[in-house]
Amino acid sequence: MMSEAAVEKALDLKMNTVPYKMIGKDVSVYYGEKRALFDVNLNIRENTVTALIGPSGCGKSTFLRTLNRMNDTIENCRVSGRITLDEDDIYDPSIDVVELRARVGMVFQKPNPFPKSIYENVVYGPRIHGLARTKAEFDEIVETSLQKAGLFNEVKDRLHEPGTGLSGGQQQRLCIARAVAVSPEVILMDEPCSALDPIATAKVEELIHELRANFTIVIVTHSMQQAARVSQRTAMFHLGNLVEENDTDKMFTNPDDQRTQDYIMGRFG
Amino acid sequence: MTELATPTVRVSTRPAESRRDIGIKRRYAAERRFRAYGISAIVLGLFFLAVLLSTVIKNGYTAFQQTTITLPIEFSEKVIDPKNERATDPKQLMTANYPLLVRDALVKQLGLDATKRPLVKQATDMVSASARTQLRDIVVADPSVIGKTIPVTLLAEANIDSAFKGQIDLSVDESKRKVKDRQVAWMNQLADAGVLKKSFNTGIFSFGASSRPEAAGVGVALVGSLYMMLIVLVLSLPIGVAASIYLEEFAPKNRLTDLIEVNINNLAAVPSIVYGLLGLAVFVNFAGMPRSAALVGGFVLTLMTLPTIIIATRAALKAVPPSIRSAALGLGASKMQTIFHHVLPLAMPGILTGTIIGLAHALGETAPLLLIGMVAFVVDYPGSPMEPSTALPVQIYMWANEAERAFVERTSGAIIILLIFLVFMNLGAILLRRRFERRW
Numbered sequence: 050m051m052s053e054a055a056v057e058k059a060l061d062l063k064m065n066t067v068p069y070k071m072i073g074k075d076v077s078v079y080y081g082e083k084r085a086l087f088d089v090n091l092n093i094r095e096n097t098v099t100a101l102i103g104p105s106g107c108g109k110s111t112f113l114r115t116l117n118r119m120n121d122t123i124e125n126c127r128v129s130g131r132i133t134l135d136e137d138d139i140y141d142p143s144i145d146v147v148e149l150r151a152r153v154g155m156v157f158q159k160p161n162p163f164p165k166s167i168y169e170n171v172v173y174g175p176r177i178h179g180l181a182r183t184k185a186e187f188d189e190i191v192e193t194s195l196q197k198a199g200l201f202n203e204v205k206d207r208l209h210e211p212g213t214g215l216s217g218g219q220q221q222r223l224c225i226a227r228a229v230a231v232s233p234e235v236i237l238m239d240e241p242c243s244a245l246d247p248i249a250t251a252k253v254e255e256l257i258h259e260l261r262a263n264f265t266i267v268i269v270t271h272s273m274q275q276a277a278r279v280s281q282r283t284a285m286f287h288l289g290n291l292v293e294e295n296d297t298d299k300m301f302t303n304p305d306d307q308r309t310q311d312y313i314m315g316r317f318g
Numbered sequence: 319m320t321e322l323a324t325p326t327v328r329v330s331t332r333p334a335e336s337r338r339d340i341g342i343k344r345r346y347a348a349e350r351r352f353r354a355y356g357i358s359a360i361v362l363g364l365f366f367l368a369v370l371l372s373t374v375i376k377n378g379y380t381a382f383q384q385t386t387i388t389l390p391i392e393f394s395e396k397v398i399d400p401k402n403e404r405a406t407d408p409k410q411l412m413t414a415n416y417p418l419l420v421r422d423a424l425v426k427q428l429g430l431d432a433t434k435r436p437l438v439k440q441a442t443d444m445v446s447a448s449a450r451t452q453l454r455d456i457v458v459a460d461p462s463v464i465g466k467t468i469p470v471t472l473l474a475e476a477n478i479d480s481a482f483k484g485q486i487d488l489s490v491d492e493s494k495r496k497v498k499d500r501q502v503a504w505m506n507q508l509a510d511a512g513v514l515k516k517s518f519n520t521g522i523f524s525f526g527a528s529s530r531p532e533a534a535g536v537g538v539a540l541v542g543s544l545y546m547m548l549i550v551l552v553l554s555l556p557i558g559v560a561a562s563i564y565l566e567e568f569a570p571k572n573r574l575t576d577l578i579e580v581n582i583n584n585l586a587a588v589p590s591i592v593y594g595l596l597g598l599a600v601f602v603n604f605a606g607m608p609r610s611a612a613l614v615g616g617f618v619l620t621l622m623t624l625p626t627i628i629i630a631t632r633a634a635l636k637a638v639p640p641s642i643r644s645a646a647l648g649l650g651a652s653k654m655q656t657i658f659h660h661v662l663p664l665a666m667p668g669i670l671t672g673t674i675i676g677l678a679h680a681l682g683e684t685a686p687l688l689l690i691g692m693v694a695f696v697v698d699y700p701g702s703p704m705e706p707s708t709a710l711p712v713q714i715y716m717w718a719n720e721a722e723r724a725f726v727e728r729t730s731g732a733i734i735i736l737l738i739f740l741v742f743m744n745l746g747a748i749l750l751r752r753r754f755e756r757r758w
Contacts, residue, residue, distance in 0.1 A: 122647060124571060147650050155648035161641035163660060173659070174649040224645070231649060 070095040070235060070265040071116060076130035078111050078120065085111045088130065089291045091284055093235070098257060098266045100276035100297065103286035104317065109269050112286065113237050116267060117153035118146050134235070151178050154228035158240040160220035162212035162227070167204050170212045170223055171195065174231035190230050197263075198226035199256050218249025225256060229264075236260065238268040242275065254279050273313055277301050285309045374730050374737070381731025384519035384532065385474035385482045387445055387508060389423040392467040393457060397422075404461060411461065416453040420445050420472065427513065428504055437500075444501055446473040448533035473521070474514065476531040476724035478505055482516065485723055522731055526697040527708070527716075531724030534717070536732050538696045542612045542707030543681060543739075549616025549703065550623055550680050555673055557620075558627030565628075566635045567657055586625035593622045594686030602690055609691035610706035618690060619680040626679065630672020634665035667751040674747035678740050684711040710736045 071093040078086040086108045093099050093116075101109040111120070118139060120126045132139050139149050151174075162170050171191045174180075181187045191208065195201035200222045204215070212223050221241055228236055238257070242250040257266060257279045270276050276283050277297060284294040285306070293306040304310050311317055395402070398414040421442045425432050428441055449472045456470065457463060473479075477496045480486050482505060492499050508514035525535025569575045597618035601607045607614050638661045646656040662669075687693065693712050700707035708716070710732065717729040 117648070119644070119648060122643070147652050150648060150650035154650075155644075157641060157644055157648070159641055161639075161645040163642065163645060164664065173646075173651075177649070177651050177655055177659075227645075227649065 067094040067097055069093065070097075070135065072131075072133045073112070073115070074131045074133075076112065076115060076128065076132060078108070078115060079127045079129075080123070081125040085289055086115075087289045089286075091291055091294055093265060093267055094282060095265050096261055096263075097282055098261050098268060098280040099282045099284060100280035101267065101269045101284050101286060102271075102273065102276050102312070103292075104312065105271075107286040108289040109284075109286045110239055113239055113267060113269050116235070116237055117150050117155055119150075119155065121146060151231050152233055153235040153237060154231055154233035156221070156224050156228050156236065156238045156241050159244050160217055160224055162215070162220050162223050164211065164213050166209045167195075167212045167215070167223060168208040170227050171230045174227060178231060180231070194226040194230040195223075197229050197260065198222045199252065199259075200226055216249070218245050218252060221245060221249070221253060222256060225253070225260075229260070233264065235265045235267065238266065240269050240271060243271060250275070273301070285312065287312070374733050377727055378730025378732075378734045380483050380485070381522055381727040381734075382519050383483070383516045384521060385479040385514060385516050386471045387474050387514045388469055388471045389420070389427055389513065390467050391419050391423050391453065391470045393419065393453075393463045393465060394422070395464050398457060398464055404464075411458050412454065414454070414457070416450045416457075417442065417447075419453060420449045427511075428507065440498060440501060441504060444475050444478045444504065446475050446530055446532045448473055448528070448530060471517075473532045476722055479532055480723045480727075481505060482509070482514070485727075522728065523735075526699065527695045527713075528697065531720070531722050531728055534725070534728060536710060536713050536735060538699055539708045539710045539713035539732075540735075541699055542615070542692065542696075543709045545612035545700070545703040545707065546616040546619055546709060547677060547681060549613065550619045550677060551673075553616070553620040554623045554627050554676065558624050558673070559631050559669060561624075562628050562631035562635060563657060563662070566632050567653065567661070582625050582628050586629055589685075590622055590683050591685040591689065593618050594689030596621065597686060598689050608704055608706070610694045610696070610708075611704050612692075612700060612707050612709075613703040614690050615687050615692050615709060616703065618686045619683060622683065622686065623676040623680045626676040627669075627673050630676070631665070631669045634668025634672065635661060637668065638664045663754070667754045670750045670754065671747050674743055674750070678743045681739060681743070682711050682736065684709075684715055687712050688715070710739070 069092045073089060073091045073093075076086055076089045076091070077084065089108075089112055091112065101113060103109045114120045115128050115132060116139075118128075120128060128140060134149070134152060137144060139153075163173065165173075168191055171194050172181075172187045175187065175190050181190055192201060195204065200219060203219060204223075212220065215223060221244075225236075225241075241257075242253050245253065254275065257268065260266060268276075268279065270279075280297045282294065283297045283300040285292040285300070285304075285308070287308055293300070293304060293309045295305065300309065301313060304313065397418050398404075398416075399410055403410045421438060422432075424430075424441050424445065425438060430437060430441060432438060452472065453470065456468075474482065477486070478501065481488070481497045481502060486495060486497055488495075488497075488502060505514060521533065522535045523540070524537040525533055526538040528534040565575065565578065597614055601614045601617055602609055607617075642660050642664065643656055646660045647653075651659065687709050691706075692708055693716060694706050694708060696706050696708050714729055714732045714736065717725050717732060720726075720729075
């Protein structure tokens with residue numbers, strides 16, 4: 050087991066050569082008069098799990114939500130700076146927010162399946178984006194998405210039962226399947242395991258690990274161990290500033306910044 | 319040694335009273351008192367409800383029975399059409415002396431001397447004057463009955479009806495009551511012969527306005543109320559829901575929308591008679607719509623119901639968890655799709671409940687209808703919402719102003735009909751709520 054981990058880490062060391070999927074330059078966010086993010090420069094690498102860590106209120110969730118413009122739904126919220134997704138400025142007026150969110154999916158802190166059947170939950174995204182036409186195509190999307198989310202075997206006999214009847218962990222994986230069904234390029238996860246028990250958390254973490262092959266993942270987490278387990282890159286936020294961004298290994302063994310060191314050691318936050 | 323021992327002792331024997339005196343007994347007593355208040359409030363409420371319902375039902379159940387007199391009527395050609403003109407002059411059948419047929423039949427039935435006019439007059443007074451139109455309708459519908467003798471069930475006059483139901487105190491001096499001793503005797507004679515009896519009163523549901531209680535019913539009022547409910551539903555549900563969705567989901571939160579919100583809340587509290595004045599000024603006087611029409615009534619009630627529906631709908635929309643919106647938006651649904659695919663279905667039970675309660679409120683509303691002239695004496699069914707009609711609560715109001723004993727029971731009877739409608743509407747609200755309710 051140690052050797053497997055060692056192999057993975059050796060692979061991860063090549064991180065610096067992986068191209069950027071999203072580039073954030075001088076990103077600042079204001080909630081009315083209050084400034085929540087201060088000129089953050091953070092790039093997200095392709096097919097990589099990037100963990101955002103930091104104490105509560107440090108702006109990590111705010112940054113995450115700028116990546117698919119979920120901040121647009123908050124009144125008085127203003128974003129400055131430049132964020133690109135494959136060269137496209139996502140705040141450019143020519144970019145449609147609906148299309149952006151189809152490319153950058155999101156999984157939330159609390160599992161939030163629609164109060165509909167499992168099947169309906171998964172096909173909703175493909176349906177509104179016109180990704181399939183026939184029943185057979187939708188069935189296929191449902192099956193592959195649920196398989197990718199590691200949920201298919203558990204629910205294949207009750208696809209038409211309500212999604213809200215599943216356990217918390219299953220609901221969260223259903224939400225991941227729902228996000229995956231739209232075939233996004235990036236998946237944002239806002240503390241996806243904070244409402245789950247350790248076993249469900251382990252399953253979701255395993256899933257994140259597998260999803261990395263096909264998707265770029267950005268995850269906000271409060272758990273240092275989780276960041277260490279699932280991510281290849283880690284970014285540390287503090288008081289609205291990006292403190293440090295580094296390979297996860299380096300971050301947890303030999304961080305460049307004293308504040309990172311202190312936070313990881315549990316001296317604050 | 320002692321110095322060391324003393325503090326340990328002090329710690330272990332903390333004064334028991336100070337630790338326990340946190341008012342446990344008082345707290346429980348307060349809780350018991352509060353429960354007692356609640357129970358007594360509910361008991362009081364139920365008591366008044368029981369009094370109300372029992373009074374209405376006690377006074378009103380007799381309205382659903384009507385005394386009838388079945389007489390073999392001889393449709394004599396001599397009386398109806400003595401000169402045999404009906405082929406050339408159809409008016410002849412409309413203006414014939416039908417009461418004479420009733421008189422003849424009654425005289426024969428009671429075995430009276432037809433020459434004693436006051437006596438005969440008293441006898442024919444026992445039959446409702448509506449017999450004229452009833453017989454006329456029979457003959458006009460089928461002129462071949464002329465010359466035949468057919469048993470016809472006629473309505474008893476209201477006072478006879480009341481007397482037969484035992485509602486008139488016969489111990490009062492004869493000169494002071496409307497039913498004379500001789501009539502009572504005939505009444506009993508006819509009842510013994512099986513000619514005069516009580517039967518279910520279908521007329522109260524089908525007749526229009528009439529100054530004769532036995533021929534009065536809520537038929538026109540029911541049709542008027544039905545038209546108005548349809549107009550209110552068709553107008554206020556879409557307008558109210560659309561306004562709520564815009565205000566709740568799309569409108570920016572600023573002074574203007576705050577002002578609109580305050581005004582909507584205030585409008586819900588505006589006395590309904592003010593809406594009546596508004597309707598009179600705008601719809602009738604300015605727009606020139608017909609008076610007494612269900613159309614105008616429907617418009618006025620729509621204005622009155624809108625604030626209720628908007629407030630209920632906004633509350634229902636607000637109650638949908640924000641996580642559902644985030645989920646849909648995060649998948650790339652547009653705002654419109656988010657609302658119509660997810661938020662609105664989840665808010666539907668609340669919206670429907672609010673709408674039906676608003677409708678029930680509108681169904682029972684009287685004051686604004688009085689101002690736009692729906693307090694009219696309408697005999698014929700309105701063929702369209704543009705024609706004059708009345709409404710159920712207005713009919714109750716009008717009957718409550720009448721003095722006859724028979725109108726008293728009809729007032730309560732109409733109240734029972736109105737209450738039954740309201741119960742069904744509320745039942746519908748509950749069922750719809752159950753049907754649409756989803757857990758999340």
